[in-house]
Amino acid sequence: MNRKVYQRIKTIVAPHIHHTPVVASSILNDTYGTNLLFKCENFQKAGSFKIRGAVYAASAKLQRQDTNILTGHSSGNFAQALARAAGIFHKEAILIMPRNAPKVKVDAVRTYGATIIQSENSPADREEMMANYLLENPGAIFIHPSDDLDMIHGNATVAGEFLESHPVLDKIIVPVGGGGLLAGTGLAASLLSENTKVFGAEPKGADDARQSFYSGKIVPSKHPSTIADGLRTQLGKINFPIILETVHDILTVSDEEIITAMKDVYQYLKIVIEPSAAVPLAVVRKYPDIFANQNIGIIVSGGNVDLRTLRDIF
């Protein structure tokens, strides 16, 4: 990605998304001993940053091949994002979602006019159904929720906007699951800032990205277990080399530490976020030696959380 490519991506994505606000809290800054700035993708259309990748991927792929159908599999934010992106381009969306996807997310996907095919709960079952669907519908365009260069490029616009409005950021921290946001953030920071280091924040119970980062090869995610439901996914093959090249470090925190950070966000920032979006702040609290007394940018990845989940957390 060079500046010209980035400008083209931004031009395609910008009309269809919110330029999300950046918020701060003096009490949080005092508590954490550093200057924290939060880029609020929880206020983004479809409730997370994924709409950026979905819009750009749909646009780019439709330029290469026309179709009536955009399709993908997801238990969460990507399903809502792709459903909405398909509407923007007047295409049909077919989404494979597991039986145990939260009702609120399934309802949101339906509201955007998408068709849902229910799979069993395992990622393997979802992927098999997806493969079968594509065999039967060879004209449909498949978009992967994270491990796709177009998705990564669309996701890069979060950090792009953030660095344009706040060029003084010393560090940017983003949650890492499949790695699509982290890779996009790494690319944007490499391109747009000389001094901003990018960090991934990962739950200890799903630390395949950190293990892969340190071993230099992709470590399979076996039995991921964390409250941060958006981060249980396997690190992707396309994301991985970009992350190795552009990311400074990947740090992990426990679920307990994630919950503490999440409560701080509700109490002091007064914004609704999903557990995955609290992981970067938990990392700041855990590693003061790395993050104290600087300008720290946190990408609040999304706000799609079931109220029952909140009840259990509080």
Next chain:
Amino acid sequence: MNRKVYQRIKTIVAPHIHHTPVVASSILNDTYGTNLLFKCENFQKAGSFKIRGAVYAASAKLQRQDTNILTGHSSGNFAQALARAAGIFHKEAILIMPRNAPKVKVDAVRTYGATIIQSENSPADREEMMANYLLENPGAIFIHPSDDLDMIHGNATVAGEFLESHPVLDKIIVPVGGGGLLAGTGLAASLLSENTKVFGAEPKGADDARQSFYSGKIVPSKHPSTIADGLRTQLGKINFPIILETVHDILTVSDEEIITAMKDVYQYLKIVIEPSAAVPLAVVRKYPDIFANQNIGIIVSGGNVDLRTLRDIF
């Protein structure tokens, strides 16, 4: 209040507060069948609109009489606001707070450097302790949390900002407890807009304002019972004639209706609000004949809610 007075109030208040954002949600608009705009005082300093009144009241009263001590009684948002306002004017804050005030609010007041005197839980006990304190400290300046013309004038800047950024509002709805926000909103709308009608929104279990509005005299609030803890207070004598003159109607909703609206705000607007702040949206849902297909402005009064309260609600 005329335009010149309003401009002076605004000039005094503006440097010490946030010009809060106005947010919206297309899903909420579809669900409620009207165009809803939310003025987010939950993002205000000290977590509610009360800082506006507290800053202006402190400033106005200090111009009339100098003192080292600003004092008041409150179980909630006003305590935080006065503590913070006192800091702005480099004065000491003495606050009488009941034993059952939420720990999170007591902690916030302490963080702002105020001294807390604990009272028993009844409003009568709080007021008696306040009277005794003022007898012993005749130089201290007392500020009432809602029934005070300076507070009303400071509060008027919420609707003032709202109407300046969104002059097309057909109606503005605000929660009513003591009546300080409703009176201020009524004054601002009368002054700044020819076509905007102001509505009060009140819990059924604490409907002294509606009863007073319809009977033309203040009806005492006996045993108020509602989840909207900020709205259990008695309508004030100074607010009442202003409300009679400037407010179009006061409508009531049940606690169940308040909770439904509150969940919608968390789910679709992704902002943290306290139960009192959900009452206006509940009124919109209950009275579609009055509010459908218009530009409806809602003042989100505050976001100071205990996470345990949220747990019980969700």
